[in-house]
Amino acid sequence: MTRHVEPEVFLVARPQLDFDELARYLHEVGGESWLERLDRDQLTPQDLAEFAGRLCYRSFEPGLNPNVNRIRTDQDAYLRNILASSHGSVLEHISFSFVLHNVSRVLTHELVRHRPGVAISQESLRYVRLADIPFWFPDWARQDPELMKRASELLDRMEEFQTWAAQHFGLDDDGADFGLKKHRTSFMRRFAPEGVATGLVWTANVRTLRNTIEARTAEGAEEEIRLVFNRIGEIMRQEAPSLFGDYVVENGAWIPAWRKV
Incomplete structure (x- = not known):
């Protein structure tokens, strides 16, 4: 399910x-x-x-x-x-480390575009075998019964494939070689959607945080990354109010008084 x-x-x-x-x-x-x-x-x-x-x-x-x-x-x-x-x-000189939990690989693929002043350690689906397909649905999607029915059926089939493949390859058999597990798990992850939830440690310095919060909460940004960086913005305003207190939030977009710091 x-x-x-x-x-x-x-x-x-x-x-x-x-x-x-x-x-x-x-x-x-x-x-x-x-x-x-x-x-x-x-x-x-x-x-x-x-x-x-x-x-x-x-x-x-x-x-x-x-x-x-x-x-x-x-x-x-x-x-x-x-x-x-x-x-x-x-x-x-000032860096903060966040765990971004249950975020999609859609989000992480966009996040890697912010490279300066950043360190990333992401969950590896080459090693971590999927037993289910955790997935984030935005509110508007959850309010569409037909969409949810069809999307859930697709995800259920993908979950069934993961379970079937693990059994087919004997990954849980006694004495199963770890090298084989890693090789087959790497193959199996190809049958998971880009929206599968994952986790990572994301470290960024304040200069990068200011620019990323502005860019990734802008009205045209992808909705999941907007949600996450709204939360990061709120955290940073508490952690360093003098360095993040100049933002005005309009319709979810964090707009700084001083840009390109």
Whole structure:
């Protein structure tokens, strides 16, 4: 029986800063007063963005750089200026890792087009044998009885083939060779639809996240990837409000105040 699944997003990793090492570096170059504005027990990814930006201009405090007579002391204002001035390179130091669960290979094929600043580890259907065909149906499709009947019949046949092929190849027989299992499983995956649900770890830096959220929530983007990146946008606005708070959401499209950062 066809199993409907919903795409899910899990934030599984975020940057971790070392207060003592920051302090050791600032002791060498000056600027220890900047650390006084931070909470050593609650350092955030935004602190890393600010640190990287200030290092570029040696602007941790006035006087370190003779060209800098005054500095912004409010982090939110400082990071807004980073965005407004398109100083996006400092955002590349901040990476977040997500598990995208029950997303289709339609989505993953589109996602691989975003390559800079990204790392991907995807479930391998060469090794992971399909016992069923988990599948996401958008709401409009689920409201069409005839469409659902015909689509479910197709998916049921594909599931039946997977079960039949595993038995035909003896993949669960005692002593079945793993090399044979891998070879036959690789063949069997060819009879699964592109919409079969899969999973991957997707890591991206903030600069890439900003561009991808904008591109993949745009009105013309594919509907599943729009759904997923709306959720990623919501997560990032909570994680780094100063770096993602400039977006306005209109009909599901995330529109930044500053583009091409």
